[in-house]
Amino acid sequence: MEFYEYLPFWPKLTREQQQFLAQNVTLHHVTKGEVVHNGSEDCVGPLIVVHGQLRGYSFSDEGREVTLYRLFERDVCILSAYCMLNSLQFDISVQAEKDCVLYRIPAPVYKKLMQESAPVANYTTELIASRFSDVMWLLDQILYKHLDSRLAAFLVGEAQLNDTTELRLTHEEIAHHLGSAREVVTRMLKYFQTEKMVLIARGCITLLDMDKLRAVAKDSLR
Amino acid sequence: MEFYEYLPFWPKLTREQQQFLAQNVTLHHVTKGEVVHNGSEDCVGPLIVVHGQLRGYSFSDEGREVTLYRLFERDVCILSAYCMLNSLQFDISVQAEKDCVLYRIPAPVYKKLMQESAPVANYTTELIASRFSDVMWLLDQILYKHLDSRLAAFLVGEAQLNDTTELRLTHEEIAHHLGSAREVVTRMLKYFQTEKMVLIARGCITLLDMDKLRAVAKDSLR
Incomplete structure (x- = not known):
């Protein structure tokens, strides 16, 4: 073109x-x-x-x-x-x-x-x-949405953009995208892991339950 | 004109x-x-x-x-x-x-x-x-500034705009201006009162120490 x-x-x-x-x-x-x-x-x-x-x-x-x-x-x-x-x-x-x-x-x-x-x-x-x-x-x-729904929406969006459920992102990089602090993102990801929505490994986050992530993301999905 | x-x-x-x-x-x-x-x-x-x-x-x-x-x-x-x-x-x-x-x-x-x-x-x-x-x-x-400095900057700005140190504003109105919750604003105003920066009365906030408020406001003053 x-x-x-x-x-x-x-x-x-x-x-x-x-x-x-x-x-x-x-x-x-x-x-x-x-x-x-x-x-x-x-x-x-x-x-x-x-x-x-x-x-x-x-x-x-x-x-x-x-x-x-x-x-x-x-x-x-x-x-x-x-x-x-x-x-x-x-x-x-x-x-x-x-x-x-x-x-x-x-x-x-x-x-x-x-x-x-x-x-x-x-x-x-x-x-x-x-x-x-x-x-x-x-x-x-x-202002109006909770970080859990913003984080879930970000993970779902990344999976769609890159066509994979294995995201090579550090917690720091995610914090930068969301305008949050690394510690806060780490805490929330650990909570998502206990809820069996994600699996956290070094430098990689695997999305295990897209339906559940989408449900948490609800209002924050564009 | x-x-x-x-x-x-x-x-x-x-x-x-x-x-x-x-x-x-x-x-x-x-x-x-x-x-x-x-x-x-x-x-x-x-x-x-x-x-x-x-x-x-x-x-x-x-x-x-x-x-x-x-x-x-x-x-x-x-x-x-x-x-x-x-x-x-x-x-x-x-x-x-x-x-x-x-x-x-x-x-x-x-x-x-x-x-x-x-x-x-x-x-x-x-x-x-x-x-x-x-x-x-x-x-x-x-994203980057604390609510104390934003609230102090708002109070200083209102005083300048209206040319008075007696602000007729409810805590709810202030929360609306700042995109915060009323409870959070009330808590912060009470802290300002203990620091002798303001005096809170029903429907009126009197600014007692403009220098101290300006110091807290620093980065948030436009």
Whole structure:
């Protein structure tokens, strides 16, 4: 698929705008684990996911993290272009969760198009609103849902994403995804183990009873 | 001040667009406590705050609330026009915290302008990004800051907003602002009282030691 097929506003650009964009888009191969956007330290511009999986996350000074959203094939990462928007006053980072192939539009190129073209600007608004919705969902989870249901939902989601019931995740990694502390996650996993929902081994969590996990997860499943 | 003086994109509209907007803007007087936008049940369109104060908040099925952001004179409330954006997938409500005078632009009118005009669309993106930033600040607070500092910051902020150290607020109202439970707020206020920072009376909290409250609030003061 060509890069412009990912961009619904493409047919509404002028010939010059199309050429300008085509001349500046670049293709990148990124390895699992690599941080492709790092808070306020860079402004790489919008990224189009051709293959792979990205996660956007925020972090505290004390090294705690929380996963804010995930992006899959055909998704466009807009918060990696945060410098284009004066009102976006927060730092997030974006990491490759799998090996990725990405198209990148440099921030100044995208910004110029956004200022000229109402379709590009409206598309941007929708992207921001979509990420905003992800964060509102997370806030709702943190405020109103118990950690047991959030943890169960996370485990079920990971099993689906990776098509396996054997999850290679440390308790620390899970705590980072959920914005919780490692000790709290370990305690809850041990409780799940006594309930025969999971089996904990070094570096691996095996999901034993998906029905029971789904029942605990209920409200937290998206 | 005329309504168009609040809208930075006004000079960039065509004569027809200006006339179309001017014919459709309406002025409203709203009483303190009134809910001006109620989740997915209505879509009033953007609201311009001429006088007064609005708060945007989300709520759970169980009746818990959290204040997401506040809007003051010259601010524009865009999430009361959530139906204009397909990707905005969450419900919030907006309430008048003081008696308000508001200009209202009907959602279909604003949407038409946004689709035609890049300046209007880009302005909308900035407004959404600004509210998104408010919510990210709140998320950071909830995840990484302790309730004592959040409560102290809230009390100091209320004192400044209302220009008084005698706050007429119930513990339940404070819990709603902070997304916490009433019992937790009551416990913390009692601790503040033993530390001689506040004096609790029926329906009124008197702030006795602003310096000490500010010290506790530190990271949570905006």
